[in-house]
Amino acid sequence: xxxxxxxxxxxxxxxxxxxxxxxxxxxxxxxxxxxxxxxxxxxxxxxxxxxxxxxxxxxxxxxxxxxxxxxxxxxxxxxxxxxxxxxxxxxxxxxxxxxxxxxxxxxxxxxxxxxxxxxxxxxxxxxxxxxxxxxxxxxxxxxxxxxxxxxxxxxxxxxxxxxxxxxxxxxxxxxxxxxxxxxxxxxxxxxxxxxxxxxxxxxxxxxxxxxxxxxxxxxxxxxxxxxxxxxxxxxxxxxxxxxxxxxxxxxxxxxxxxxxxxxxxxxxxxxxxxxxxxxxxxxxxxxxxxxxxxxxxxxxxxxxxxxxxxxxxxxxxxxxxxxxxxxxxxxxxxxxxxxxxxxxxxxxxxxxxxxxxxxxxxxxxxxxxxxxxxxxxxxxxxxxxxxxxxxxxxxxxxxxxxxxxxxxxxxxxxxxxxxxxxxxxxxxxxxxxxxxxxxxxxxxxxxxxxxxxxxxxxxxxxxxxxxxxxxxxxxxxxxxxxxxxxxxxxxxxxxxxxxxxxxxxxxxxxxxxxxxxxxxxxxxxxxxxxxxxxxxxxxxxxxxx
Amino acid sequence: xxxxxxxxxxxxxxxxxxxxxxxxxxxxxxxxxxxxxxxxxxxxxxxxxxxxxxxxxxxxxxxxxxxxxxxxxxxxxxxxxxxxxxxxxxxxxxxxxxxxxxxxxxxxxxxxxxxxxxxxxxxxxxxxxxxxxxxxxxxxxxxxxxxxxxxxxxxxxxxxxxxxxxxxxxxxxxxxxxxxxxxxxxxxxxxxxxxxxxxxxxxxxxxxxxxxxxxxxxxxxxxxxxxxxxxxxxxxxxxxxxxxxxxxxxxxxxxxxxxxxxxxxxxxxxxxxxxxxxxxxxxxxxxxxxxxxxxxxxxxxxxxxxxxxxxxxxxxxxxxxxxxxxxxxxxxxxxxxxxxxxxxxxxxxxxxxxxxxxxxxxxxxxxxxxxxxxxxxxxxxxxxxxxx
Numbered sequence: 001x002x003x004x005x006x007x008x009x010x011x012x013x014x015x016x017x018x019x020x021x022x023x024x025x026x027x028x029x030x031x032x033x034x035x036x037x038x039x040x041x042x043x044x045x046x047x048x049x050x051x052x053x054x055x056x057x058x059x060x061x062x063x064x065x066x067x068x069x070x071x072x073x074x075x076x077x078x079x080x081x082x083x084x085x086x087x088x089x090x091x092x093x094x095x096x097x098x099x100x101x102x103x104x105x106x107x108x109x110x111x112x113x114x115x116x117x118x119x120x121x122x123x124x125x126x127x128x129x130x131x132x133x134x135x136x137x138x139x140x141x142x143x144x145x146x147x148x149x150x151x152x153x154x155x156x157x158x159x160x161x162x163x164x165x166x167x168x169x170x171x172x173x174x175x176x177x178x179x180x181x182x183x184x185x186x187x188x189x190x191x192x193x194x195x196x197x198x199x200x201x202x203x204x205x206x207x208x209x210x211x212x213x214x215x216x217x218x219x220x221x222x223x224x225x226x227x228x229x230x231x232x233x234x235x236x237x238x239x240x241x242x243x244x245x246x247x248x249x250x251x252x253x254x255x256x257x258x259x260x261x262x263x264x265x266x267x268x269x270x271x272x273x274x275x276x277x278x279x280x281x282x283x284x285x286x287x288x289x290x291x292x293x294x295x296x297x298x299x300x301x302x303x304x305x306x307x308x309x310x311x312x313x314x315x316x317x318x319x320x321x322x323x324x325x326x327x328x329x330x331x332x333x334x335x336x337x338x339x340x341x342x343x344x345x346x347x348x349x350x351x352x353x354x355x356x357x358x359x360x361x362x363x364x365x366x367x368x369x370x371x372x373x374x375x376x377x378x379x380x381x382x383x384x385x386x387x388x389x390x391x392x393x394x395x396x397x398x399x400x401x402x403x404x405x406x407x408x409x410x411x412x413x414x415x416x417x418x419x420x421x422x423x424x425x426x427x428x429x430x431x432x433x434x435x436x437x438x439x440x441x442x443x444x445x446x447x448x449x450x451x452x453x454x455x456x457x458x459x460x461x462x463x464x465x466x467x468x469x470x471x472x473x474x475x476x477x478x479x480x481x482x483x484x485x486x487x488x489x490x491x492x493x494x495x496x497x498x499x500x501x502x503x504x505x506x507x508x509x510x511x512x513x514x515x516x517x518x519x520x521x522x523x524x525x526x527x528x529x530x531x532x533x534x535x536x537x538x539x540x541x542x543x544x545x
Numbered sequence: 546x547x548x549x550x551x552x553x554x555x556x557x558x559x560x561x562x563x564x565x566x567x568x569x570x571x572x573x574x575x576x577x578x579x580x581x582x583x584x585x586x587x588x589x590x591x592x593x594x595x596x597x598x599x600x601x602x603x604x605x606x607x608x609x610x611x612x613x614x615x616x617x618x619x620x621x622x623x624x625x626x627x628x629x630x631x632x633x634x635x636x637x638x639x640x641x642x643x644x645x646x647x648x649x650x651x652x653x654x655x656x657x658x659x660x661x662x663x664x665x666x667x668x669x670x671x672x673x674x675x676x677x678x679x680x681x682x683x684x685x686x687x688x689x690x691x692x693x694x695x696x697x698x699x700x701x702x703x704x705x706x707x708x709x710x711x712x713x714x715x716x717x718x719x720x721x722x723x724x725x726x727x728x729x730x731x732x733x734x735x736x737x738x739x740x741x742x743x744x745x746x747x748x749x750x751x752x753x754x755x756x757x758x759x760x761x762x763x764x765x766x767x768x769x770x771x772x773x774x775x776x777x778x779x780x781x782x783x784x785x786x787x788x789x790x791x792x793x794x795x796x797x798x799x800x801x802x803x804x805x806x807x808x809x810x811x812x813x814x815x816x817x818x819x820x821x822x823x824x825x826x827x828x829x830x831x832x833x834x835x836x837x838x839x840x841x842x843x844x845x846x847x848x849x850x851x852x853x854x855x856x857x858x859x860x861x862x863x864x865x866x867x868x869x870x871x872x873x874x875x876x877x878x879x880x881x882x883x884x885x886x887x888x889x890x891x892x893x894x895x896x897x898x899x900x901x902x903x904x905x906x907x908x909x910x911x912x913x914x915x916x917x918x919x920x921x922x923x924x925x926x927x928x929x930x931x932x933x
Contacts, residue, residue, distance in 0.1 A: 338808040361810020370808070378804040383921075384797065392798060393809045395791050402791045432924070 011074040013038050013166050013198035014059065014090075019068035021054055028054040029065070030222040036166060036198040041188055043213030043230065044202045045242055048465040051222040052202050056168050059200075060092045061085040072166075091164030093155050095171040101144035108143055109158050129157050133187045148327050149180035156187065167191060168200045173208060177325050177529040178493070178522075185212040204242075206235050206256050220244050243466050256466070258494065288352040289313040290485035291337075291368065291454040296346035298336050298357075306332030308509035309346070314454055314485040319476065321500030322489040322511075325529055329509040330489050331373060334458040337487070338370045338378050339363040351453055364393050369452035371443055373459045373489070379443045380431055387413035387427035389442050394450045420445040421471075437468035444475060455479050458489040473499060493525070507531045584913040592909035596902040605894035610902060617888030618881035626767030630840030632880035633769070634659070634831035636776045636873055638858025640783050641827025643867035647787070648820035649800030654699065654714030655828040656855030657721030658692035662829025663836045664725040665691035667735055667846035670753045670837065677756030684757065685833045692829015693822045695721060700821035704814045710821070718855075726848055735846055750846035758844055759837045770838035777873065784869040796820060828855055857883075864910050866917070875910065882906060 014036040021029040029051045036042050046052045057063035059070070061079040070077055072088045079085050082092075099108050106126045110117060126139040135153040143151060152172065159167065169188070173181040189212075191197050203209055209216055209230065216233060218226040218241040226241040239256050291314040300306035306329045314320045324330060335341045336348070342358025349355065350366040357363055363370070372379040380389050387406075390413045391398065398408050413427040422441045424434055431439065440460070447455065457476060461469040476499060480486045489506075490496050496503055503520055505513040505528040513528040597607035619625050638655050645652045666688035673680050699713035726748075728734035735750040759770040786793040799806040799816050807813060835841040835854065842850050861879055865871030882903055889899040 339810075340804060340807055360807045360812040364808060364810060378802075378808050381798055381802040381805055383801045388794070392805060395794055399791045403789050404791060404794070406789065 012036060012071075013073060015071040015074075016055070016059065017069045017071070019055065019058055019065045019070075021058065021063060021065050027222045029058070031068070032219070032222070032224055034217055034224070036200055038165070038196045038198045039192055040214040041192055041199045041201055041212060043209040043216040044200060044219065045204065045206070045209050045216055045238060046219035047204055047242060048463060049221075050219040050242075052219050053170065054222075055219070056092065056170060056200065056202055059085070060090060060168060086162055086164070089163075089165040090168070091159040091162055091166070092168040092170065093152070093159050093172060097151050097155055099143045099151055099154060101142075103143060104139070105137055105141050105143060105146075105154050105157075106139040108154060109139075109161055125161065126157055129160050133160070133190055135187065148325055149176050149183075152176065152180075152184070153187075156184075160191075164197070166198045166200075168202070170202045171204070172201070173203070173205070178526045179530055180325075181208070188212060204256075206238050206242075206258050209233075209238065210235065218242055287315060289349070290316045290351060291487060292347070292349040292352075294347040294349075296336065296348060297344045298332055298341045299344065300329075300332040300341065301335065306509050307336065307343075310506075310510050311346075312487075312504055312511055312514075314487050316453070316483050316485045317480055318502065319480045319486040319488055319500045320502045320504060321496035321517075322487065322504050322506050323493055323496045323525070323529060324491065324506035326491045328506050330458065330491065330506060332509070333506070334370065334373055334456060334489060335378070337363050337368055337456045338372060340378060361393075364450075367451070367453035369447035369450070369455045369484075371440070371447060371455070371457045371460045373462070375439060375443050380439065382430070382432040384431055385428050386417065386422070386424050386431055386434065386442060389431045390416050390427075390446045390449070393446060397450070416445045416449065437464050437471075440464065440468070440472065444472070448479065452484060454485045454487060456487045456489065459491065460488070461490075461492070461495060493529070505529060581913060581917060584916065585910070588909040588912050589906070592905040596905050599901060599905075600894060600898060603895065603898050605892065605898060609892040610889065610894055610899065613888040613892045614882070614885035617885035621888070623766050623768070624884060626764070626769045627840065628877065628880045628884045629767075629769040629773050630838060630880075631883050632873075632876045633772050633776050633838060633840075634835045634854045635858045635861050635876035635880055636780060637831035637834065638828050638855055639862035639865065639872040639876055640779055640869060641824035641831075642859050642862035643783065643787075643865075643869065643872065644796070644827070645820045645824035646862065646867050647793070647800050648796045648817055649803065650700070650703070650817050650821050650824075651711045652696055652699070652714050652821060652824045653711060653859060654696065654717050654721075654855075655824075655831075655859050656851050656853065657714075657718035658695045658825045658828030659832040659835070659851040659855040659858075660718075660721040660725050661695045662688035662692040662832030663850055664728055664735065664832075664846055665829075666833035666836050667750045667753070668728075670757045671735075671751045677754075680757040681759065681837060684837060685830055688833025688836075689826040689830040692832065693826040695829070696821050696825020697818075700818045703821075704818060725846075725850075729846070729848060737845075748848055753837060753844040757837065758839060759834070761839065770834070770840070772834045772838055776834075780869045780873050787869065828858070831855075831858065860907070860911075864914055866914050878910065879907070 012035045014034070016032065016034040019029050019032045019034075020027070032051070032055055034042075034044070034055065044052045044055070054063055058065050059079065061081045061084050064080070070079060072090070077088065079088065079090075085092075100111065103111070106119075106123045109126050110122050123139045126137070129135070130137040130139070130153075133156075135157065137150060137153050137157060141150075143154060146154070167188075172184055176184065185208075188199055188201070192199050201208070201213055210233065213230045216226075216228060216230050216238070217224055218238065220242060221244075225244070235256075235258060242256075291312075293310055293312050296307050296310045297305065298307040308329075310329065310333065312320065312322070322330070322333070332341060336343065336357050339357055339360060339362045342356070347354055348357050348363075350363075350368055353366065355362050355366045355368075370379070376382060381392065384392075387410050391409055395404060395409075398404050398412060410427045416422070417424060417427065420441045422434070422445065423438050431442065434442065455476075460476065461472050464472065473495075476486055476488065480501075488496060488499055497517070497520065500517050503515055503517055503525070504511045505525065507528070508531065512531070513525075593611070596610070600607040600610050617624060618628050638659065642652060642655065666684040669684040669687045670680060673683060695717055696714065699708075699710045699717060702708040702713050703710045725735075729736055729748045729750065732738070737747075737749055737751040739746055759772055761768045761770050762773070787797075795806065795809075795811045796816055798809060799811050799813060803813055806816075831854065832851065835850070836844065836846060841852060841854075857879055858876075861872055861876045864879075865875040886899065886903055889902075890896070892899070
């Protein structure tokens with residue numbers, strides 16, 4: 001492998017030529033060319049559905065292309081499976097971790113190896129890699145105890161252990177704090193500059209591409225629309241190429257991953273989205289919040305304490321953004337507000353009335369609507385029709401003494417489908433036949449149809465593309481403007497900053513910092529996300545209590 | 546975020562919400578029904594051909610075998626009445642199974658619930674006394690309660706201690722079998738009193754007195770108990786429950802996605818237990834109908850009285866994919882095979898061979914729903930894959 005790496009730089013590490021791949025009638029990749037050079041970080045930018053992941057899956061052997069050729073180090077080859085790719089020196093760090101939590105770091109790294117192995121040597125090797133790249137990972141630590149950022153570094157070690165000459169990173173920063181992202185890019189630069197590896201960085205965030213890459217390929221609808229040196233690019237240019245039309249960087253900054261633009265808009269005082277009622281704080285003593293959580297302790301579905309003394313208020317017409325790195329209790333918070341978990345301690349109040357969250361349907365009955373993080377888990381029934389999914393929560397509305405008329409259901413559903421511009425074959429189409437964005441619309445349409453007091457939106461734009469994100473963002477604002485309190489739980493900081501009136505930071509199951517949107521300081525927020533303010537917050541809580 | 550789409554363009558429509566409706570077309574119902582029908586036909590024809598070859602290869606006459614099956618189930622005098630008599634408990638058991646299946650709880654202990662239902666019904670029928678119709682109603686109710694109790698044990702263990710209901714319902718069959726066997730051994734329970742004119746004392750219950758037997762309908766020499774009418778009504782009721790009731794809607798929600806159901810206000814314990822109790826009650830009342838109908842055991846409770854009706858009813862529900870109308874049709878087909886198999890002995894074909902023929906025909910009915918089920922799952926899966 002070493003000699004491969006020292007091969008002349010004019011031979012590209014990877015040359016994909018005219019790759020095409022269709023899934024049924026859907027063309028994922030249409031005659032795509034891509035060249036990765038050693039010593040360079042190549043950004044692959046595109047919206048969801050642009051085909052970048054399919055392209056990477058072709059490279060790693062998870063997807064066989066219909067047409068096109070692959071040359072690795074100037075040698076024509078076919079990559080049949082990930083083992084084959086690994087044999088050719090191609091490694092990939094996936095967006096979602098595949099780690100076994102009860103095992104230690106080095107055990108996770110060794111998983112999948114066959115035959116006898118030397119535990120001490122394995123540990124040493126992990127420690128070595130960790131040190132060389134400054135990853136700071138303890139080989140003996142149990143993965144379950146590690147933060148998302150460290151887990152990702154474990155994934156990187158898994159990949160680097162095989163000493164790949166070509167590295168692929170798929171949306172690596174989605175679970176990292178800004179600081180952790182910065183460290184990741186340092187590692188990438190090290191791997192590229194000093195060891196002459198080739199790196200592909202897949203992302204839909206303009207900031208990342210601009211900061212971390214040397215050259216960039218922009219994909220849209222399965223085809224390459226632009227290829228350029230990153231030095232020659234700027235955000236408006238990239239955004240236009242990616243979306244295929246002029247975009248306002250300001251209004252769509254969160255969808256494009258432009259955190260600084262979002263932050264600036266507040267600094268400029270141009271954060272002019274819906275009129276936040278002035279002086280909410282002043283009133284908060286007397287006004288009854290639409291949703292109030294006080295010192296809530298709850299165990300997640302996995303049995304671990306995931307909410308540990310969480311307190312938060314959401315007033316009507318207000319969007320409260322809960323920021324935080326994934327895995328700090330977001331899922332449990334959503335589950336609690338979905339009547340899926342019981343509170344072991346603390347109080348949950350809706351409009352001043354206490355609710356027992358664990359009772360089936362209690363939260364929905366009290367007027368708490370939820371757009372769940374994983375809509376397939378608790379937001380819909382895939383095997384039921386679109387119409388039925390629109391009436392899951394409040395079928396009583398169209399029933400009389402326990403009997404409902406499917407024709408009435410279908411008619412009402414057709415109206416909602418029109419109102420929310422849901423693209424479907426009709427009310428009787430099975431829910432699973434809808435695309436992700438349209439499924440999300442069904443969920444939103446249903447949740448708003450029973451006139452909720454509070455709307456909980458957990459990662460509402462995850463997996464959607466720019467257009468769909470825009471639509472969802474506008475709806476959330478409308479909802480808040482109509483007087484509903486909105487609790488936005490998101491790990492996309494851009495989204496939180498763009499939408500929220502107040503920002504709360506969730507860390508290890510509690511809110512460790514809360515501030516008005518206008519007072520947000522990015523640096524301070526970044527520290528809070530990493531838990532830096534946890535001690536202060538605890539102190540503060542002690543004082544105020 | 547974007548790494549998670551195996552079919553990237555599937556998210557496409559959102560980029561241009563104004564584009565023409567781009568949702569993947571859902572296969573039309575008519576076409577699906579046509580495909581299903583073709584599949585059933587194909588499987589049955591294949592089973593008939595294979596059966597014919599087997600019978601022919603072992604020296605029998607396949608024409609005689611099929612003709613005997615038809616004679617035994619439909620053609621010979623009085624036979625379709627017999628077939629209906631057998632179909633009655635199958636339908637009832639299967640309807641109950643459809644209900645618990647809809648709620649996502651498993652009940653495979655119908656055989657035991659049938660035993661309990663018929664045993665309790667026998668006790669009431671023999672010992673209660675009073676006007677016949679009252680006794681009949683009572684024995685049916687008691688049969689239902691006994692079946693519900695038996696299923697209730699499993700559901701109680703499930704929700705109290707999370708004991709898998711697959712195990713408990715199954716194991717309770719053995720308990721039911723032993724318990725009813727014991728009841729047939731002791732005088733104070735079910736064992737018929739000693740009679741001077743019999744030298745051997747059989748382990749059977751007393752026969753139901755004439756007044757507490759279900760009246761039989763006679764059409765052109767084919768007779769069957771009036772419970773047949775009740776059973777058709779039950780199927781219609783279940784059909785409406787599934788189609789139009791909030792209860793049925795919520796039951797399905799629970800079965801298909803318990804978390805969504807919990808959030809929407811469907812209590813797993815409440816709805817799950819209800820479904821299980823109804824399922825057991827159906828099996829129990831099926832047993833009571835078998836006893837008082839006369840097509841099984843000549844109005845006596847005997848060892849092995851359930852005669853696999855519980856198992857076969859479970860099978861009927863599976864084959865009919867829990868559809869109430871389908872259940873009536875499939876139950877009649879299975880009953881026909883059972884009735885027809887009685888005539889196979891006369892064809893001179895070895896018993897083992899004729900059993901293989903029967904099994905092949907059952908298999909032919911089982912394959913299409915299995916394929917349909919797998920296809921449906923796969924479609925749903927491919928729609929959701931990697932979207933988490």
